[in-house]
Amino acid sequence: KAGVTQTPRYLIKTRGQQVTLSCSPISGHRSVSWYQQTPGQGLQFLFEYFSETQRNKGNFPGRFSGRQFSNSRSEMNVSTLELGDSALYLCASSWVSPGTNNEQFFGPGTRLTVL
Amino acid sequence: AQSVTQLDSQVPVFEEAPVELRCNYSSSVSVYLFWYVQYPNQGLQLLLKYLSGSTLVKGINGFEAEFNKSQTSFHLRKPSVHISDTAEYFCAVTYRGSNYKLTFGKGTLLTVNP
Numbered sequence: 466k467a468g469v470t471q472t473p474r475y476l477i478k479t480r481g482q483q484v485t486l487s488c489s490p491i492s493g494h495r496s497v498s499w500y501q502q503t504p505g506q507g508l509q510f511l512f513e514y515f516s517e518t519q520r521n522k523g524n525f526p527g528r529f530s531g532r533q534f535s536n537s538r539s540e541m542n543v544s545t546l547e548l549g550d551s552a553l554y555l556c557a558s559s560w561v562s563p564g565t566n567n568e569q570f571f572g573p574g575t576r577l578t579v580l
Numbered sequence: 581a582q583s584v585t586q587l588d589s590q591v592p593v594f595e596e597a598p599v600e601l602r603c604n605y606s607s608s609v610s611v612y613l614f615w616y617v618q619y620p621n622q623g624l625q626l627l628l629k630y631l632s633g634s635t636l637v638k639g640i641n642g643f644e645a646e647f648n649k650s651q652t653s654f655h656l657r658k659p660s661v662h663i664s665d666t667a668e669y670f671c672a673v674t675y676r677g678s679n680y681k682l683t684f685g686k687g688t689l690l691t692v693n694p
Contacts, residue, residue, distance in 0.1 A: 469623070498681075500684075507670075508670060508684035508687075510681050510683070523681070555624065568626050569626070569682065571624040571625070572623050573621070573622055574623055
């Protein structure tokens with residue numbers, strides 16, 4: 466069974482640009498969560514999607530958005546990039562609900578660098 | 581609101597020595613607890629989880645953790661570490677009222693030296 470895949474793995478953008486990251490969950494998984502990982506703040510929850518609906522949201526500005534498609538693939542978008550958005554963005558999928566008996570499986574992440 | 585504190589940001593140990601990585605959480609309701617490991621340039625991998633039942637939980641790679649409700653702790657232990665255990669370890673918590681959102685600690689970098 467293929468794991469969670471994230472594309473691209475590395476990305477370099479400049480301030481003010483926007484970026485779209487993609488996540489393909491494990492086949493059959495319907496919940497997709499996104500996290501931002503930085504050395505200073507650690508792992509912070511961005512949002513979770515289940516059956517194309519955003520079910521949970523962290524404390525990030527509106528520049529961070531996401532969506533989920535009918536095949537459970539998910540994208541996150543960051544508009545008007547700032548230097549502080551440089552981070553590793555991790556996607557995780559689970560069967561139904563993360564944090565219970567349904568283990569979250571993480572992808573390798575997308576390393577975003579904002580110059 | 582729930583929170584997780586990993587008391588040590590870095591833990592250096594020698595190969596074959598025992599190790600304990602400490603994790604404390606704060607929550608007023610029943611929690612589910614997890615330990616994840618992250619190797620360089622990789623995502624997170626689940627080591628073990630506590631959902632209910634026995635307070636001693638065994639995970640992969642010889643790791644185990646003990647849930648202590650009175651001390652609100654979930655420390656990770658391994659009796660004898662290997663060089664390959666060098667990685668960052670994250671403790672995480674969730675509970676039903678949070679819509680199962682995982683809250684992570686800041687991480688502990690375990691460095692195993694020969």
